[in-house]
Amino acid sequence: MELGEAASSSFAWVRDYRRAAELKAMSVDEIVRKVTTGPEVWSGPLSLYCRSVVPGTQRAQALARALAAIDCGLSVLISAGVLCARLSEEAEIVTERLAEAIAAGGAPARLRRSAGETLARLGDPRDLRELVAVTAGTYDMGGEIHPNSEPAHSAPVGSFRIGRYPVVNSDYSRFIEETGRNWSSMSGRQPERASHPATDLTWHDARAYCQWLTERWRRESRIGEDEVVRLPMEREWEAAARGQQGKFYPWGNDWEPEHANGEETGFNDICTVGLFPEGRSDFGCDDMAGQAWEWCTTLWGPDMTKPDFAFPWAGDGREALEAPGNIRRVLRGGCFSSPDWKANGVYRGSLEPAGSWRGNGFRIVVSSER
Structure with a gap:
């Protein structure tokens, strides 16, 4: 200066x-x-x-x-x-x-x-547990952004509902208080972060929350007795993010720094969900580019640099819920420190299921039991 x-x-x-x-x-x-x-x-x-x-x-x-x-x-x-x-x-x-x-x-x-x-x-007045519907169909997957995301192809996806927002601290805290499960977050209980995505949790933590919420929502008649709350499969997540037109980013095919909490925003941290409505996907999902990496059920493999379960998508057991602890699970969407080539609906990431970080979160899916 x-x-x-x-x-x-x-x-x-x-x-x-x-x-x-x-x-x-x-x-x-x-x-x-x-x-x-x-x-x-x-x-x-x-x-x-x-x-x-x-x-x-x-x-x-x-x-x-x-x-x-x-x-x-x-x-x-x-x-x-x-x-x-x-x-x-x-x-x-x-x-x-x-x-x-x-x-x-x-x-x-x-x-x-x-x-x-x-x-x-x-006291956030919004319904942060809101679900949006994704229709069944054949959706674009993958692209030329990185070898691990190639090739561009299409895959079938059934109908389901998905969280408009990632699961937030206030909701995850209720789960922690009721179950006594350990949570390593240093800041997740701060009042000003109540509407931030819940992070610092493993794939196992996210699945345990889904099982807990299934029982709770069934008691409250928020979901049917034949429905479950679970993590999204990778192809479901990508369909919700890219929409029926297969957009590269949730909002379109060109990067817009004011549409997401990514590297260019400069926060270097998660923020309250829904602050970038310009970046909403066609199905109505917020924060699917940047903000926090989101866990999927889909298997990746043991090698961080190259997936065993590569694209194109195939019915090859990649959605198995049981696998050795060294087999990584897919993460999607990028986070607050991600550049535009990671903060999008195409790039694939991964982490071992027992791993956690302040930039990893999740959103839920509701569907009939499978």
Whole structure:
């Protein structure tokens, strides 16, 4: 940074702090008028000021409601969220507005990330267990992105339902609390990460969650007695990501950095699910490029560099659920650190089933028992 730029930046901070002090002396109505007439001038000072207000106080409640009622973008809504106590009436209003703004897309990545964490901390109102339907048919698979993904071909896929989002921390935590299963995640229980994909878990962990959820959802009549929750087969995952047109990325055939949490986004971490609605697949799945690698049932083989169960797809036992522990399972979709040639619907990855990492997660499938 040049000396002049540094001085300008320093002056901007001083100016914002002075304006934040001005906001402290204003009524709620006066603050709203300032922000409404000049959001580009006052959003920074507003953020600073809201951090100094105790959440849940009468002033905080009134200001949160007032800010949620105006249309001044994600930055102002995030500031409103700072004023709210979790699960309060104000939080309910603000989170509904935040969810609407996130669904609209178009915001800078850093604001999306902050909005997602605010949403999770206050109580995410979205149905993060939503399922979308994939119709039976013959789907494109593979491509020329890497030798392990070749050749391009087609494969039959039956009908099924799949999670719109990867399984998130809040849902996986319920499983952990009920079963006592070990979870090595250092951050999965943090409130602001409740709507992040659950990671740091093995293929066996993911399967155990599916078995637990099958029983739970049957009791709740959310699925039929003849249906199961399970991990997707690789060809099912690819069909859900690429759609009936066989798109390279869930959204199309050209890379768009603002459509996914990948290497170019710069987070170097998972984020709240659904922050990139522009990247949604034709079937309605979010976060199928980047974000977190997703476990499939499909076998790969013992060698990381070359799959024994290569493409083209074949009915050769690659969906066997029992296999020696050194036989790797397929991972798909890339993660937050993946470049565009990995964060897509074509590239194949793998990991030993007992392996785990902060960039590996999963999403569920619901289908008739097989």
